[in-house]
Amino acid sequence: MVVTVMVVVVDATIVTCGHCERYGHEKARCIQLYPHLMRPRKVELRRELGMDDDLPAVLLMGGGEGMGPIEATARALGNALYDDNLGEPIGHILVICGQNKKLANRLQGN
Helix, strand or coil: CCCCCCCCCCCCCCCCCHHHHCCCHHHHHHHHHCCHHHHHHHHHHHHHHHCCCCCCEEEEECCCCCCCCHHHHHHHHHHCEEEECCCCCCCEEEEEEECEEEEHHHEEEE
């Protein structure tokens, strides 16, 4: 059985741009002034990540407080989202690893 897991390693998140921080603009106003800060549309993001448009997706993240065995949970979800009869995945799992590069490497099989 093949378990396919997409791993996202996050280094930083931009909340507002420098201009809006200096002038005290709200986040919503920042996006109006600087449309490049808008989030990509769902379809575009799925394509960028190589996801099938027709398959559901599960997002797994644990945060810094320690949700428990994220790796085991990711593998269990990966197994549940794989159909042995079809020989292919029936869904995607995206794991947010934060800065935990060791976990990301293990999940990606590196």
